[in-house]
Amino acid sequence: MSHRRFVRPLGGFAAAAGLAVASLLVAGPAMAAHVPAADIDPDETTYLGWHFDQGTGTDVTGGLELGAGANSYLLNGLVSAGEPGLPVDDATALGALISTASIEGTGNFALEIPYSVTDDENPTTILTWGTLYGTISEGTAITTASLFRSSKNLGAITAGTELPLSSFLDELDAFADGVDQIRYSGYGVYASTQDPAAVLASITFAGETTTFGLAAEEDDDDADDADEDELAETGAQDATPLAVTAGALLLLGGVLLFVRRRTAAQRDAR
Helix, strand or coil, X not given: XXXXXXXXXXXXXXXXXXXHHHHHHHXXXXXXXXXXXXXXXXXCCCCCEEEEEECCCEEEECEEEECXXXXXXXXXXXXXXXXXXXXXXXXXXXXHHHXXXXXXXXXXXXXXXXXXXXXXXXXXXXXXXXEEEEEECCCCCCCCCCEEEECCCECCECCCCCEEHHHHHHHHHHHHCCCCEEEECEEEEEECCCCCCEEEEEXXXXXEEEXXXXXXXXXXXXXXHHHHHHHHHHCCCCCCHHHHHHHHHHHHHHHHHHHHHXXXXXXXXX
């Protein structure tokens, strides 16, 4: 009986070590997507993905320059051209999504959310549609009290009228009447003509962050000096993925060798 009690913890230890090794091999930090200006489609012919509805943008250090001499409408389309937007349960769910949006950058921006209501039985039949625009500033959270406007008339609200987001959500629910489908087809920013131009560093929506622009210039000499100082203090650079993999394999090999030796010792003792 004592033999069994001895062997089973070993197996558990080896399995736990194996899981630890697997974690080392697959774990990694989440990365934001980076989109250079060259990868942004110039118009909405290709609606899916990042594109300009109007205007252009230029990569600069720290972000994407918008609104330089002309209005810029930058959108990340979430469906292909001609397809219905993504459905939400109701206007409250749409409001919750909009509230996840945030930006980093300088200048004046408006968040843009294309919306529609489609026939419940025929999703390709659009009953109403438009784009919501809400002024958004860096570090400012969006709530249902934030001011928005619609590019189209929505229920009793005239196009261009600035009201709390909650007012537009109420009109969407009333229009759908619990039967028809509320949808959204993307998200992005609008930057009016301004001097200096606005610079968009990043936008986050529904937990996904996209960054823009050129990487900030670094002083190579300072970076090299910092690396040398770190080497002098720690004796090694930060572990690279290859080093992590090698260390993980060594750990697993040590565990397996330990198990073999223990098993052999038990066999000899019998």
